Structures are given as structure tokens and as C-alpha cells.
Amino acid sequence: MTVAWLAILALLAAHTVGNALLLRRPRRDAATTERVAVLLPLRDEAARVAPCLRSLLAQRGLADLTVHVLDDGSTDGTADLVREIAGDRVRLHTGAPPPAGWLGKPHACHRLGELAGDVDVLVFVDADVVLEPDAVAGAVDLLRGSGAGLLSPYPRIVGAGRLVQPLLQWSWLTFLPLRGMESSPRPSLAAAGGQWLVLDRAAYLRAGGHAAVRGEILEDIALARAVKRSGGRIALADGSRLATCRMYDSWRELADGYAKSLWASFGSAAGAACVVVPLLLLYALPPLLAPFASLPALIAYLLGVTGRVAAARATGGRAFPDALAHPLSIALFAWLIARSFQLRRRNRLSWRGRPVA
Known part of the structure; x- marks a missing residue:
């Protein structure tokens, strides 16, 4: 049992390292003559939209750029x-206000997609994202170079949540075969981050746009799956050199933000348990076993830390000392998932004054 446990951890760590080496990255100093529309949905963002907006106005390498903002x-x-x-x-x-059956963000993005007009590329950006001047041109260049209809360049996450937030990139680097995901037509094999999405407009329309994901809490992943269903390809990239994202400024904000969506990530409480229990056994258990099996527990712990370090190095995160707390990160993540399901059962989930479940 111990050998199998350590073998699984070693394989997962190796997979993380391999994915990190294959991870796509937008290049600097790219340029494009394509017609590009940057789309920024806003709802009560006066406290943090200014840096984002100024970064959009400073974009370069784009011959035909329009910026659409929806309040x-x-x-x-x-x-x-x-x-x-x-x-x-x-x-x-x-x-x-969104019509019946629509959630707020998909509806706002849908309207922006309509307002963008006849362009070649749609770039959706959240208000908490700040882009470097080469970011949009570099992302468009990578979209075309990858042959994808949807590109998701993950920004570098800053702000609150150093124990939990890095698990986002770590999870898909550890468990998702990146090149296999890109080549596979299976919609279930998909990932995307809605903070910054770059889409070929024709692929977006074939997929049904945000109308196809109107009631989805995780509209970013649902949109990636819709692109696949319509025959398109998707790609993930490390955008940490060209973008930062300050999702939350406090632990309370983070907990509430995760609560609104984590329950939707697994389909059901049973589905969540099938993910959370193995994560706890693989990554949170080793420190607890140290008094009884010190060497296997230490090896297991170090393999978990290795994967976390590889993910941090590949995505602009902070490797040390954060990665050393990986077991605690997994335990906190499990608690956030349980809290999300609990609040949903009590009908207490909302975001920006609108119900989400």
C-alpha cells in the first residue's frame, strides 16, 4: 500500500513537471493587424477598475483595437x-438585468459579444486583471499559433489567499494532460479561467457564445466545452509575465467567492467527495503519519511539495515558503468545498447582490 501511494505521488509530481515544460506562453513584442475587441464587464467595480482600464488603454502592437465596457x-x-x-x-x-434563466456575468458577456461587431478576435477581461502593454497582441498571436478557437492565458494571482489560490494552476498542471486536452475533442477534458479569455469570433459564434452557457456558474469552463462541442480546439497558457489578477483582498472575500462556485465544479456532493477524499489522502495525510512511518511520510510530503513548486515556477507564483504548506492548502480547499455545498443547501449563495444558485 505504501509503495502504491508513493508511486502515485511520484507520477503526479512528474506529470506536473512535464506539463510545466510544455506550457504555452504568449510572447512579448508581438503585433497583429487583426480586428480585436477587448470586452470588459463591470458591476460595482469602482474600487479596482482603474488599473485594469488604464492597462487596456496602454495596449500596443494592435492595428485595429476597440475597447467595450459594459456597466x-x-x-x-x-x-x-x-x-x-x-x-x-x-x-x-x-x-x-439578466432575463430569466440567465446569470449576470454570462448575460453581460453576451451583450458585449453582440456589441463588439464584426471583429476577428474577442478578448474578455475581468476588472481585477491588469495587463502589460504587449498582453493582448501576444495573446492573439498565441491564439493563432496554437490553432485554438479559445485560449485561456492564466494571469499571475496576487492578493489574499496564498495558501489556496495557487491550487488553481497546480490542479490543472497536475491532473490535466495539456497536449491531450488540446487535441482531444472530448468536452469533459477542458479547463479555462474567465479572468482573461481570448477567442476567435467565428469559433465563439459556432459554439453559441455566452448564450450557450447562460445559466452556468462556471461559465468559463462551460464556454470552453461549448467550443469543443462545436468542433473547435482550446488551449491553456501561462500569462503570468503579461497579466496579474487580484481576485480577493481578504480571506472573507475569498471564502465568499469560492463558495458561490465550488459546488458547481463537481456536479454533486458525491462527485466532490470522489475528488476531495483522494486529495486529502495523498497530500494532507503525510504529516499526520509522520510519527508512525516517518520516512514514507517524509517522501510523500516532499513529492507533494515538488509538484507545488513546479507549478509555482511555471506560472509566476511564489514557491517558498508557500509550497511547504501544501498539506494545509489541500485541507483548507476541502473545507471551502464543504462550506460551498452547505451554503447552497441553505440557499444563501449570492454575488454582487444577485443570487447564483
Whole structure:
């Protein structure tokens, strides 16, 4: 049993390292003549939209760029701030409450996709993302170079949650075969991060756009699957050199943000248990076993840390001392999942004043 346990951990660590070496990255100093629309949905983002907006206005290497901003019912002066910073350099639109069957973000993105007009590439960006000047051109260049219809360049995560947030990149580097995912037509073999998505517009329309994922909490992953269903390809990339994302400023924000969506990641509580229990056994158990089997427990712990370090190095994260707390990270993640299901059962999930479940 001990040998099998350590063998699984060694294989997973090796898979993480292999994926890290294969990970695509947008290049700097790229340029494109394609028609590109950057699409920014906003709802009560006055406290943090300014850096994002200024970074969009500073993009270079693009011969034909338009920036569309949708104010989705903000009550904190977001639209006024956009006008103050950008003036007529962006196209500011006013959103409407989502119709029945739609969640807020898919509806806002759907409207932006319509408003973008006849362009070649759609770039969806969240308000907590700040792009380097070469980011959009580099991402468009990589989209074309990869042959994908949807590219998801993951930004470097900053802010609160150093114990939990890095698990996002670690999870797909550890458990998802990147090149296999790109070549496989299976929709179930998909991952994407909605903070920054780059899509060929024709592929987006073939997939049904955000109308195809109107009621999805995890609309980013659902959109990637829709692209696959329509015959398109998807690709993941490390965007950490060209983008940062400050998702949360406090542990409370992080816990609430994860609560609204984690339950939807597994399909059911039983599905979540099938994922969480092996994670706990593989990665959180070794420190507890140290008094009884010190050498196997130490090897197991170090294999977990190795994978976490490889993921951090590949995606712009902080390897040390954060990776040393990997067992605690897994335990906290399990608690966040359990909390998400509990709040959903109590009908207490909402985000930005709108129910999400």
C-alpha cells in the first residue's frame, strides 16, 4: 500500500513537471493587424477598475483595437469613473438585468459579444486583471499559433489567499494532460479561467457564445466545452509575465467567492467527495503519519511539495515558503468545498447582490 501511494505521488509530481515544460506562453513584442475587441464587464467595480482600464488603454502592437465596457447595473459610480479615466477612448454601454434563466456575468458577456461587431478576435477581461502593454497582441498571436478557437492565458494571482489560490494552476498542471486536452475533442477534458479569455469570433459564434452557457456558474469552463462541442480546439497558457489578477483582498472575500462556485465544479456532493477524499489522502495525510512511518511520510510530503513548486515556477507564483504548506492548502480547499455545498443547501449563495444558485 505504501509503495502504491508513493508511486502515485511520484507520477503526479512528474506529470506536473512535464506539463510545466510544455506550457504555452504568449510572447512579448508581438503585433497583429487583426480586428480585436477587448470586452470588459463591470458591476460595482469602482474600487479596482482603474488599473485594469488604464492597462487596456496602454495596449500596443494592435492595428485595429476597440475597447467595450459594459456597466452592469453598478451603484457605486463605476460608469462615472470609466468616463473620467477613458473618456471617448472606450465605448461605454449600459447593461440591463439578466432575463430569466440567465446569470449576470454570462448575460453581460453576451451583450458585449453582440456589441463588439464584426471583429476577428474577442478578448474578455475581468476588472481585477491588469495587463502589460504587449498582453493582448501576444495573446492573439498565441491564439493563432496554437490553432485554438479559445485560449485561456492564466494571469499571475496576487492578493489574499496564498495558501489556496495557487491550487488553481497546480490542479490543472497536475491532473490535466495539456497536449491531450488540446487535441482531444472530448468536452469533459477542458479547463479555462474567465479572468482573461481570448477567442476567435467565428469559433465563439459556432459554439453559441455566452448564450450557450447562460445559466452556468462556471461559465468559463462551460464556454470552453461549448467550443469543443462545436468542433473547435482550446488551449491553456501561462500569462503570468503579461497579466496579474487580484481576485480577493481578504480571506472573507475569498471564502465568499469560492463558495458561490465550488459546488458547481463537481456536479454533486458525491462527485466532490470522489475528488476531495483522494486529495486529502495523498497530500494532507503525510504529516499526520509522520510519527508512525516517518520516512514514507517524509517522501510523500516532499513529492507533494515538488509538484507545488513546479507549478509555482511555471506560472509566476511564489514557491517558498508557500509550497511547504501544501498539506494545509489541500485541507483548507476541502473545507471551502464543504462550506460551498452547505451554503447552497441553505440557499444563501449570492454575488454582487444577485443570487447564483
